[in-house]
Amino acid sequence: MGRLTGKTALVTGSSRGIGRAVAVRLAEQGALVAVHYTSNEEAARETVTTIEKDGGSAFAVRAELGVPGDVDELFGGLAEGLRERTGTSGLSILVNNAAVKVAGPVEDATPEDFDRLYAVNVKAPFFLIQRALPHLSEGGRVINISSGLTRLGDPSSVTYAMTKGALEQLAPHLAKLLGPRGITINTVLPGATRTGAAFWEDPALVEEITEMSALKRVGEAGDVADVVTFLASDEARWITGSSVDATGGSLVA
Template sequence: MSRFDNRTALVTGSSRGIGRATAERLGAGGALVAVHYATNGDAAQEVVDTILGNGGRAFAVQAELGVPGDVDTLFAGLEAGLKTHNGGDVHLDILINNAGVMGGVPPEETTPEQFDRLIAVNTKAPFFIIQRALTLMPDGGRIINISTGLTKFANPGELAYAVSKGGVEMLALHLARHLGPRGITVNSVAPGITRNDNPVFGIPAAVEQMAQLSTFGRVGEPGDVADVVAFLASDEARWITGAFVDATGGTLLG
């Protein structure tokens, strides 16, 4: 048997970056993966096709997070997809809250609207996604929330973002205690600078400067973080819950 055979998984924000790498890892391990996206359906379908091409199972789910009705839309699509692709069985074993938005605005210039948007997508949506997911999750499930090294490493230009992700870490701490009797683990994974589609990663000098923040002397790749998430989603991580897992490549070592 593969690592995640007979498991179902939802990975939010999985049309690119860490979310995509995580969805592909879980799919390669045998899970039926719901690939969530907000707007880029073509990118999400590409992830689905990659998983299918490697012998896995997957389907795409669309929902914009941080807006009224977001969780209802997400779970309507998820449950319909599970019914279709899982023999009518609607249950969710693994939830990865990866979707998020960054701020990039100095504290003095952050508007209430910008702050509210960060909280809505990065904190409120994961809270209520977990709430809904628990109605579908059997005992022994796995919940992993993607946080950020910026909750431990100061960058004033991302203060509001860091505040929103601090809330995500509280979800793991408190829900781990709450869900322990059901054998459900809840953990936070904090990436550092990780290569994505931001144009800055196309500038060698900028990449070299960012690489120096890691003790390994390079920027992270999506797969570096996805491997950590996949481990926490597996049976091998059954004794880890309520944890803050530093996946920054040593950026927080000082």
């Protein structure tokens, strides 16, 4: 019996990276996990297969976020998958992890990129929470994945950091709305986390990131997933409206 046995979870953007690690951890603790993806069905299936090989339960659900009808598409697939497996569309845990990032000189930023980042990173999580409200069970969990870049200046990532800063406002403002139902809402701020991106092949960059951490190593997706899993558990029932630094001490002055 895991800490999350009998729970259902939706993890957006969970076909790879931090989202995949979160989905796997939640399933290891007994949750039935909806693995959301945008276009890479094969990667989503791999996540589901990994979970099932370890004895967990999961299913994939597709929806492109940040476009008209995104929430309807996602919750339509989610409700269908949950009813097939549990008989209801009740949701215990919502993890808003999906995000897009465009980095580069401020001078090269475009209105199109700006609008896309806000649509995926801010608008989609807000309306996913709104849609989830009638489905969230008593004592449920909402966990939003932000970024340590909201606390660390990087001109090349200013638009992305702005969207994550906006995302962080959801927890303190919605905590009192959700609290009477025993639902907590919190934000996790990962630092530089090894997810398989090409830039991790640069030894100089890895060394620079390592030196930034108080723990003198780079972050792994599992490090963040463990924090999310804790917040999803009953042990975190007294934490809400908070932001949790999961940067390995990279923000310590």
